[in-house]
Amino acid sequence: MNDMNGYAQTCGVEIKVTSHFRRSPVTGNQWNAKRSCHMIGHAIDMNLLGKNGFCDGSCLSKYSSYNGPDSSINCFLKKIRYVHPLLHWGIDFNDPVHIDDRLCTDAAEYDKVHATLSGC
Template sequence: MATELKTFTGSQFIGKPVLADIEFIPYLEKINDFAATNGLKIFVTSSARPWGVPVGGAIIHPAKMSNHLIGHAIDMNIQIGAKLYTSHELGDFNSLPSTIQAFFTAISKHPVLHWGADFGDPVHIDDRLNKNNPNTWNQKFPIIQSELTGLTQPGIRAVNSPRLLFLTTPLMEGDDVKAVQEKLIGKGFDLGITRADGLFGSATSQAVIKFQDQEDLEPIDGIVGDTTKKALGL
């Protein structure tokens, strides 16, 4: 059993950065293929989640053994051009454009992937690992949660391996965020604030993405890791 928290980027994925277990990455690639075939963008709103953190705007109450907790699920909206289809529209399959219907039909016919519409959550896609193999879910849970803690909480990781910074709910905050913001502001990026406040909000995330694009960094995902910090001069 390979278990490791990884970042995923795909040609059709936009929105929040995707953190996933390495064994879920091939299914994210398949989702990306289905979206590309139908000319859709996957606007990610949630992927791997820390245990015990409230989920804002949840359509249904999160399951105790949610696949989000082991990095085997995403929540998303669908974007076609400038139009964003959210839970309100995605819940009415028959009224959706044919391309979105084809996308979800492909998900539903896949032998592993599962669309959450059948339990009232049309923005959810996972691989049903919690249902099909709960023992593996239980084995992965402490590993992924430990890695999430190490990535997102200050003082947990070793000194030579600082936490990653990215957009979360609740927002990350700290001196490391403030240092990134100061560098971005100094380089002329608009964070919606005149002075660094140490809160990694959506404006900071968008500024990071623009900086990564400007510097030709890979991936362009809004996550501040070692490569982005080095490019910022941190």
């Protein structure tokens, strides 16, 4: 989060977190992944407030080639995708409001963290 906040400040955007840690997958949701990074506290869903205004999922989906109408949002998403070695923008799997740190792609590490949190 510290790196994301730094990128947001540098680029002039404000991150509006709409979802973070979840105890279980969202029922009936197409993002109902077996190993969701949300379920171990390693993902957020967000909207952005850029210099041109508010940008939700529908707006963020227009930034996949980083030529959207708001240069501050272009800047932020480029940093997430190309500068940070671990952060992963959900545009790659049609979820433009999602950012995670890829921990959910390592099954053994995911299971270890999930087991630790199961007692919460």
